[in-house]
Amino acid sequence: MRQQLRPVWQSRKLTRRVKLKIFRSNVKTVLLYGCETWKVTKDISHRLQVVINRCLRRILGVYWPEKISNVDLWERCGETPIDQQIKRRKWNWIGHTLRRDIPRQALDWNPQGKSSCMGVSPHRPPAYGPRGAMLTATLPVLAALAVVSGAKHKPVFSEEIKEIIQHVHNECVAKTGVAEEDITNCENGIFKEDVKLKCYMFCLLEEASLVDDDDAVDYDMLVSLIPEEYSERASKMIFGCKHLDTNDKDKCQRAFDVHKCSYDKDPDFYFLF
Missing domain, CATH: 1.10.238.20 (Pheromone/general odorant binding protein domain)
Structure with missing residues (x-):
């Protein structure tokens, strides 16, 4: 994807605003797909942030040996640190889940002997189903x-x-x-x-x-x-x-x-x- 989008980031026909829209709709949505249920570690956050920062620098036209701090980079592009974005998505998902009238069995179901998608032991009490850790x-x-x-x-x-x-x-x-x-x-x-x-x-x-x-x-x-x-x-x-x-x-x-x-x-x- 990085090679495919390089011509887009380097294009002089597209404005920065359009490039950022493409980035958010075609790059960030793919990178963060399903992050509401991830077990996020420092390593995962770091890897995601590196990819995102690289894209943003290309969009702004910042190449070595030019330098820009991450804080300035995010501010100029209207972005926030990726770990904060993931946390907010998790909480939004929780609120959405709690507002929905979903049958209890569907929320708590977990196949016998399998670890849940949240990485929670299947031997936990019923409240810890696939949504357990988040809820x-x-x-x-x-x-x-x-x-x-x-x-x-x-x-x-x-x-x-x-x-x-x-x-x-x-x-x-x-x-x-x-x-x-x-x-x-x-x-x-x-x-x-x-x-x-x-x-x-x-x-x-x-x-x-x-x-x-x-x-x-x-x-x-x-x-x-x-x-x-x-x-x-x-x-x-x-x-x-x-x-x-x-x-x-x-x-x-x-x-x-x-x-x-x-x-x-x-x-x-x-x-x-």
């Missing part, structure tokens, strides 16, 4: 930051979603050994200095696929998941606390500090399941 990724974030107007009432979920939320909760409790009482007390502003509780909070972010390979949390993506009518309030709370997520702390302490600060910023808005 369970959505709910921890929405529940952990459940947006309730004016008072602390748990959001109303369907029985299926309740089941998945409970499963994610149980997963993180099992991994960390945190006491249920310590989780409940957080809603009342009692944040126990306990490593199990701190790592439970980070576990929810991991389950939500909001943490990269370097354990950095994507707060922009986190805020983007909040319903629009509450996004301003959520942004003030989260972005007002994310400065506490610093590299001099371990990952569990960082999550704990942000959670505690979020409660202090807006106690009526904070919820932890």
Whole structure:
């Protein structure tokens, strides 16, 4: 494909705008086809980004020994880093899946003895079918930051979603050994200095696929998941606390500090399941 498109990128008859449209419709759509269900690694992201950057440089007419930073390249072409694009596509797909009235059997089905397309063990509980990792990724974030107007009432979920939320909760409790009482007390502003509780909070972010390979949390993506009518309030709370997520702390302490600060910023808005 690279050889076939080279004459297009080098053409003087086509404007940059047209070239970028061709790139997005014929190159990027092929590269990212089905990425909503991928298990994305650093290596995959890097390989995709290299191909995309090479195409964009050809479109802009940047050849060696000329140089342009990746940030400038993306800005001039109206692009964003490929890992962010994949994450956003994953979340869009989740929302689309949750809005559709798809039979439970179709969502949870997995052939006996086969690994699911998400790379999840077939021996997981029913909530982990082909959509398992993605669907369970959505709910921890929405529940952990459940947006309730004016008072602390748990959001109303369907029985299926309740089941998945409970499963994610149980997963993180099992991994960390945190006491249920310590989780409940957080809603009342009692944040126990306990490593199990701190790592439970980070576990929810991991389950939500909001943490990269370097354990950095994507707060922009986190805020983007909040319903629009509450996004301003959520942004003030989260972005007002994310400065506490610093590299001099371990990952569990960082999550704990942000959670505690979020409660202090807006106690009526904070919820932890």
